[in-house]
Each structure stands twice: as structure tokens, then as C-alpha cells.
Amino acid sequence: MITVLTGGTGGAKFVDGLRRILPPEELTIIVNTGDDHDWWGLYVSPDIDSITYVLAGILSPERGWGVRGDTFHCLQGMKEFGEPSWFSVGDRDLATHLLRTILLSRGRTLSETARIIAEKLGVRSRVLPMSDQRVQTRIQTPVGELSFEEYFVKRRYQDPVKSVRFAGASESKPAPGALEAITKADAVLIAPSNPITSIGPILAVPGIRDALRETAAKVVAVSPIIGNAAVSGPAASLMASQNLSATIAGLADYYADFLDMLIVHDSDAETAHALSSNGVEFVSTDILMRTTEDKVRIANSALACALPENADVQVAS
């Protein structure tokens, strides 16, 4: 059993690689829900959706979010009505938000909605929200406190970040099955997602970080950082806001208490060689995921690092 902690965009690429090489029943994904937000009166869970869509094989490869080939006629209508339109919801995608909202209004938990929607889309891997309670990533900026989607999508992460908090985290509990998925896994993989706002909220749920420390499985992360920049998105400035250097050293520090191995880009191999002081082992390869072959190769690398005894898994070059 392989358990993955992930956010949406970069994480979805990594999960896309994993789903192509693992039997679906052997894969459990614990997903960030700190970006969940109310949109047009509907409950939207962007990272759960991206992961569910990629596992179902319907994630838009061009956009990296939403459904392949979707249209945006409802969004256009809302825009013409003068309603908020900065968060792009496709027409087919809307069915997911409607169904989740209906299920929640009937008293279903967020975990149950994730399971039901995944099953209806033919997904046989397990998709778990990090928590059934509402935990909201809040970004303090000079223009005020923003939700993650306001910061990331509406304002295109242009605002300097003063700090980040996870509202509701201290009162939250891990979703049913999440702790066991970590403690009983054969391997735990941390996707190359934004450490602060994709993996950070998961780690903020009480019990999750302890489970990562305690699991007998190897915990292996793929770096979202190359040199001193993020492969994509605002990870670097968010890391700086947490007094972390936006490098593999900062990343290794952030994950140090539970991480066994960090897969970094070839160009960071020398930096990695000079580190290796805090108990984290480094492996370098080409971690950029441009093609399906890249995704499969990185997924294979991560599995090979986490399960070195597993003869079925081939270590990438």
C-alpha cells in the first residue's frame, strides 16, 4: 500500500505517473483541503477534484485543472450577470460541485463525498481529504488576509506574503483512515506540491505529522524546488514567509522531522551532497514532469527510493 500526500497541480502530475504504474487499489491519496472555498453557493474542493479527475483519466492535460474538453458557458453567464468569475468552473466540472454540495447538505462528510464522487467516476484508488473539518489556508498580505484561492487565482500571487495560517486546523481531526494510511503504508510519498500551502495544511491537522514521524514506512518527497525557485507557482515566496530558504535545504528543514529521502533535480546534486546533515538522504534525477514519460519515470524513482527491495519497480536512470 502506497500513500501519497499531495496538493492539486504539481501533485496531480506526480499522481498521474503513479496511477500508470501501480494497481489502483494499492494507492491512497491524502489531499489538501485548505483551498476549499464557497463559490456561487457551492462547496468547491479544488485539490480533491484535480486528484480525482487525474485518477479518473479526465483531468484536462492543457490546463492541469478541471475536466478535459470542458466548456465554460455557465461561467460566461455568471460573468455577464456581474457575479464573481475569477475562479474558472467548467460546465462539466460544475456537476462535481453541485453533487458535493448536495451530498454535504444531506449530512455526508467531506470524506464520504470524496469517496462517492471518485467511485462514480470509476476511480478505484482511495482519495481522502486531509480532514472532514473545515481548515482554511489564510494568507496575510499588505492588502489584507486572503483565502488561498483569492491569493493564488484571483490576485495571481502578486502580493508579498507576510504570513500563512491554517484557520480551524487545531480543532480538526484527520479524516477517517488517514492516520492508518500513513502508519500502515509500505511507503509514504510527498508529492512535489507547494510545501507551505499544499502539504503544510495537511501537516497542520493534529496527528498527521506524528503519524509521519512514527510510520515504519520510508517517507520520500519529490522536490517542488529547483535551485532557489519553484518549478511553478508561489512556493518560493511562501517558504520565505515561513523563514525557510527557498531551496532544497529549506525544504529538507521543513520536512526534517519525518522525511527519509528527498528527490532533487540533477542541478541540485552538489548542493545536496554538501547537506545531508539532518538525517535526510538525497537522490538526484531530472524531476521536471513535462511528458507522461517524465511523470512515470519520476513516479518510478520515488517508488524505487521508498521500496528498494521491490523488484517490480525499476529505478529510473
Add this chain to the structure above:
Amino acid sequence: MITVLTGGTGGAKFVDGLRRILPPEELTIIVNTGDDHDWWGLYVSPDIDSITYVLAGILSPERGWGVRGDTFHCLQGMKEFGEPSWFSVGDRDLATHLLRTILLSRGRTLSETARIIAEKLGVRSRVLPMSDQRVQTRIQTPVGELSFEEYFVKRRYQDPVKSVRFAGASESKPAPGALEAITKADAVLIAPSNPITSIGPILAVPGIRDALRETAAKVVAVSPIIGNAAVSGPAASLMASQNLSATIAGLADYYADFLDMLIVHDSDAETAHALSSNGVEFVSTDILMRTTEDKVRIANSALACALPENADVQVAS
């Protein structure tokens, strides 16, 4: 000022004729809301939507409901999710339902939502729901009591009708402005809508029928019945359920207490000539609305009957 009482489909054709010949500010439409229903957690008001869309010039001419050129990708998604899909909601149309639901959840009345949505679509005529309170048309059939949409759309009006009731009507009040729109009108027109389930719910709102009796304006209806059948839909069997003959005689009886004139089809001219006992005057013409020209001609006929002194309005042949 011209005030029209109407349902959706047939009524929308009549309103389409009127909007092409009247200044928009002179037109007030009081619309049936007995068909309103919850769909995917959203508040849907089918007749308000059809009337608003036709006034905005965006009603689908092929379907007679929904938005011209709309797509149905969300509906397809909901169908694949195994959710109810018998009520066709288009993607652009969905924006209307989302906006109305958002506005209602913020405490707006149904009248306010109708006004706001109409304004946003550029409609300058006044669209009034019959009431801000929920009045639900309920159809008793051998398979049980059905909502109007269940009876009409889901089961395609195949069930014998035992009786019809308007749940909530006795506690409802006319929407703000509705009574004045009738009592102060220069003419009141009853659209060729189903008398029982489109006009009937409006008449069931306490005060409306009295206002129609008391107004100094002429009240003129266009018949939805030709011979002993409805031009479209289940009007005939619904009239029979109310012990009315499904003819212009039954229609004149149903509206007798307030109707001044009934415009019937040429083929009913002889029948009309033999009636004219209950104070209702009859006029015959070709009342079928197949083309825009037909709609304009019928609208002109109705106005000429209601405002015979108005030189601007031409009586149709």
C-alpha cells in the same frame, strides 16, 4: 400600461408578440410560479425564466424554454453521476438558477430576484412572480401526488389527473405591485396558457381574482383551446379534472367572473356564436402562433380588443 397573466411555453409566444409591438416600459407580466421547484439544490422558476428570456430575446426558439444555443454539459455530468436528469437545465441557464439561489439565500424575495435577473439581462418590462410566497401546484394521480414538473416533464403528462391543488396558496399574498398592475392597467391580457396549471395558480393567490373582477380595464384572454383539445400540452385533461369541458365554453366558464372577451380560433366561431350567455364576448381569428408574424398578429388582436379606442393598434384581419 398593459398587464399580462401568463405561464411559460404558450404564454412566452404571446409575450414575444407583445414585446415586439409595445414599448417595454408599458408591459408588466405576472407570472405563474406554481411550477417552481428545487433542482440539484437550486431554486428553479421555469415560467419566470421563460418569460424573462423571451423578453431579453434569448429564449431558445427551437425548444421554447431555456437559452438559445445553450449546451448541456453539466446535465450530462449529473446524468453520469446517477443524479436526476429528467429536467433539462442548460449550462448558460444554470447561471440564472445559481444567481437566483444565491440571491434568495441572501434574503432577497422572489420578486427581487426576478427584477434583478431581468435587469441584468437588459429587460425593461416588469416581470413579477404571482407571489413571493411558495405556492406549489400539486397533481393527484393514480401513482400519487406529483409536483407539476414531475407530472409534466418527468412523466410527460401520461397520468390520469384526479385533482389539482395549489399548496400554500391560501397563505400566500400577491407579489408587491401585482394587484396594482391589474387594477391600474389600461388592459389586462390572459395569455393562451394552460388555464388550470399556469393561470390557475395565479388566480389562487388571494386578492388576484378580486382585482381582475374589479379592474376598470378590459380583461381579454386568448384561448389555449381549439375545438375540444389544447393547442399543446395537457390542458384538456386538466380541465376535465376540474369538471370543466375542454372547450372554449369550459374556458369561458372558468374565467367568467372577470373575463370581458375571449379570442378563439376561427374554427370555434360558430360555437362561440351559440354561447355568449355569461357576459363574455367572443372574437375569432387564427390563434395558432407558428411564426413571429403570427405572434405579432395575435398580440395586436388582443390589444385591439382590449383597447379598441387606441388608434396605434391595428386589429388583425
